[in-house]
Amino acid sequence: MEAFKQYLIDELEMSAADAELFLSGFDIVEYKKGDFLLQEGQSCSKVRFILKGCARGFKLVDGKEISTNFYFEYDHTYDYVNYLQQQPAEISIQALDHIQAIELSKEAIEFLNSEIIGFHRMSFQMFKMNYLKTEKERQGFIIRSPKERYLDLLKNNKQIISRVPQHQVASFIGISAEHLSRIRREILKA
Amino acid sequence: MEAFKQYLIDELEMSAADAELFLSGFDIVEYKKGDFLLQEGQSCSKVRFILKGCARGFKLVDGKEISTNFYFEYDHTYDYVNYLQQQPAEISIQALDHIQAIELSKEAIEFLNSEIIGFHRMSFQMFKMNYLKTEKERQGFIIRSPKERYLDLLKNNKQIISRVPQHQVASFIGISAEHLSRIRREILKA
């Protein structure tokens, strides 16, 4: 919790007082490995900040689970796309680990928005960081080969590789599990 | 100009007065087809709203130009990624048409931010729309086949297909020009 507060102050540029206010009064919820934080088709009315653990967002396509997102400490785990549009979620989010998280309802968010001067700024900041990440990844699909995308994760997103099962990483970068395995062999040999 | 004002009011939820204020006092700049609005490596200090015409963002990869973005009326043409981070642009932006645009310096933006109550809200709104589009496209690379990505453009982004040379569309969806040509043939036959 203390570490999360520091994150709010350092990365999201909140004041110490605001961060304090933000954290007071929220319950910590827990999820066991395998639990769903959100199911495809549900409407997504809660925002959760992960304090400990990680999760994956995925979608069922032709009977296969395809990972579209991963969430780690301090990330917020919801289907942004549909939360923002208030439509049923297009992805499911499932705990990969035991997860500790802070849970905020939409109402709580609105409340914070009006009570905490810096809150809107924080949302924007968070949003900006997400946007940059997403745009870079999108461009990665256009510009880079699968192998290069994997090497990029290795360099800039080590967490994903060390904490997520490999076949899920594979779908995240848009290739089959077998192909990723071969890419890894190639890298090791070189 | 009038149409752009209406866009600000309807889509970006500005008040009529704010939209008026926003539009007053900005020069319209023009670019000829082929002109660069931004060059890879430059720092990106201006935001431009296109009033008329369209542009493409691209990157040189192994001597080939790969299109990463397209911009049409009311879009803002800059390299978000690097504008937000204040780093040299990673893409070039070139006029595909004759372009009329409104040009805002970073200072002008800051000024508007402080003077116009609704401006920050507008930025956020614009940002949100961009984010949603980007995230959907990113997921498209994970979930959809090239053919499906093309059909998706056809359905939801007709402008790109009707106003942009086909080989540039091809790189945008991550495939070669020849392959796109074959996909089109397939679709026509079916």
Next chain:
DNA sequence: CCCATTTCTTGACAATTATCAATGAAATTC
């Protein structure tokens, strides 16, 4: 500690997609 399950790797083969080269069509420029 063992069993069951999940995850990772490998091989053989098939499907997809890229590349190269050539041609014709369309658009631009002078």
Next chain:
DNA sequence: GAATTTCATTGATAATTGTCAAGAAATGGG
């Protein structure tokens, strides 16, 4: 409107990547 240049299509071939099936390795639960 002739000449250039850009753009789109096509075929042949090669490279990349996916699929299916099997087995090995790792992991987790009782």
